[in-house]
Amino acid sequence: MRKISKPRAATSAIALAAMLAAGGASAAELGDVDTPIKLAVLEWTGAQLSTQLAGMVLTKAGYSVEYVPAGSFPQYSGLSDGTLSATIEIWSNNVGDIYPRALEAGDIENIGSLGLETREGWAYPKFMEQICPGLPDWTALQDPACVTALTTTDTLPNGRLLDYPADWGSRSGEIIADNALPLTAIPAGSEGAMLAELRAAEATQSPLLLMFWAPHHVLSEIKVGWVDMPPCTSDDPDDCIQPPEVEKVVWSGFKDKWPAGYEILKQFQVMSPDQERMMAAVLEKGDSLEDVAAGWIAENQDVWQPWLDAALD
Known part of the structure; x- marks a missing residue:
């Protein structure tokens, strides 16, 4: 399901950063920096890129991150028992019955939209x-x-x-x-x-x-x-055919264990044009996921830095 230098509307990036900074959370403690945050790595390129970006932003805040391969449905067991810490890109049209059951039981928490326009x-x-x-x-x-x-x-x-x-x-x-x-x-x-x-x-x-x-x-x-x-x-x-929601989900204990990381992931967003260009670089040009994600991080500090500032300052 999908050269990082690109034409992009500077005003939209600045507006996004300002919006996030204005609505950001109050400062939070880093929490358990000795334990890695384990991010689920799903089967499709778009989710893998979103996960790499989230991991790199968390690393900028001072966390260690592990990327753990996980299937779309098996991931919910790991999220429920804490062996997985978070998943960054869940499509609402591909969740089966286990996802709503885990939400209802309080084993996992939906922390909001990833921001993709689907x-x-x-x-x-x-x-x-x-x-x-x-x-x-x-x-x-x-x-x-x-x-x-x-x-x-x-x-x-x-x-x-x-x-x-x-x-x-x-x-x-x-x-x-x-x-x-x-x-x-x-x-x-x-x-x-x-x-x-x-x-x-x-x-x-x-x-x-x-x-x-x-x-x-x-x-x-x-x-x-x-x-x-x-x-x-x-x-x-x-x-019916309708645009699916794309959401971020964390293990129920995430907020207590990594308070600032929780606030960062709540604010973390990926825009569809950015993801499409990054997917094209990986799938059409053969660039590595890591290099493509690192390129976005290098070029978009004005987007992600306010997420860290709001969580940590």
């Missing part, structure tokens, strides 16, 4: 707005000219929606059926196949509509639009 839904290369002028309104997908542009030999007479790979699961087919859209969802073979199609469509200006999510490293390369999704008729929100 998206999930039907996306298209921006040039599609010339082919289907009503986009991003979903009703544009009913226009015969738009449908014809998206039609393939596999989907005649319907337009084609490139869906998630079959083993990922998807709600697109149900939403198409519920709204009687002239589209057929065709599963992609893999994430790599989806990226290849998106890049080819951008290069050749070929019509494409696909199920996708953000942040994703390819979005630092290709600008897409997002369909304002059709109505979802299900009574179960999990059956």
